[in-house]
Amino acid sequence: MKICFNQATTMKYSTLEKDLQFCEKHGYDLIEIRIDKLKDYLTRNTVEDLVKFFENSHIKPFAFNALEFISFRTEEDFNEIVKDLEFICEVGEKIGCSQAVVVPTFDVGGYTIEEIKKETVEKINILADIAEKKNFKLAFEFVGYPNCSVNRFEQAYDIVKTVNKDHVGIVLDCFHFYAMLSNLSSLKEMDVKKLFIFHIDDAENLPFGALRDDKRIWPGDGAIDLDGILKILKEIGYDKMVSVELFRPEYWEWDIEKTIQVGKEKTIKVVSKYFEV
Numbered sequence: 001m002k003i004c005f006n007q008a009t010t011m012k013y014s015t016l017e018k019d020l021q022f023c024e025k026h027g028y029d030l031i032e033i034r035i036d037k038l039k040d041y042l043t044r045n046t047v048e049d050l051v052k053f054f055e056n057s058h059i060k061p062f063a064f065n066a067l068e069f070i071s072f073r074t075e076e077d078f079n080e081i082v083k084d085l086e087f088i089c090e091v092g093e094k095i096g097c098s099q100a101v102v103v104p105t106f107d108v109g110g111y112t113i114e115e116i117k118k119e120t121v122e123k124i125n126i127l128a129d130i131a132e133k134k135n136f137k138l139a140f141e142f143v144g145y146p147n148c149s150v151n152r153f154e155q156a157y158d159i160v161k162t163v164n165k166d167h168v169g170i171v172l173d174c175f176h177f178y179a180m181l182s183n184l185s186s187l188k189e190m191d192v193k194k195l196f197i198f199h200i201d202d203a204e205n206l207p208f209g210a211l212r213d214d215k216r217i218w219p220g221d222g223a224i225d226l227d228g229i230l231k232i233l234k235e236i237g238y239d240k241m242v243s244v245e246l247f248r249p250e251y252w253e254w255d256i257e258k259t260i261q262v263g264k265e266k267t268i269k270v271v272s273k274y275f276e277v
């Protein structure tokens, strides 16, 4: 299992340069690049600088995070998402990164599950047609907040199955999975080919529906049954990558290198019980 760093973990004060430097130093295999951090990086550097960095490093780019709030948007707003997709396809082709996370919209109003499915499938299909021409993959990430239009694994997997394209899959984020009571038994039935990205984290022990990203905590330090999830991933034959993704303000205040180092140690401790890392 390859170990990946998601830039959300150091989001507040770090830069792509710093995250890359410290992740390489501490032996991460992969990085998920935030689109805002990439745009910021390109104000000081060029895409060719990034190409050179990856050519000379162990660490490789795995995915871009994220095309956010893709459903129930105005035409103008959706066009901005398309522009971002075209931008990351272009950069991705040069640096060898061919995958983006896509996220559904929050607070959409009183739509039924069926109406949300129809709208979300439609928007994923539009983005997937653009992505396909660039050999780019899309990984759909549900968010375990009560006000997110797609907030459970079962609902997200149904959408991805309905899209039914080889280059469209799902992100499994342990925090989102736990926060809105997704079922471990549904995970068992997943086609492993559809699991594109695995985000690991943990959560404070709050009532269901009350968790927000700031209550994420290092893997192994919280209330999520990570062993239960990892055992099933092993059973269904998943062993591709695991990405540590925290959004905890407390960790943002730490020294950046320390956050990156501890993130890897905590991830390995939990994951190595089931997988070779």
Ligand code: ZN
Residues within 6 Å of the ligand: 141, 171, 173, 199, 245
């Ligand atoms: Zn995530």
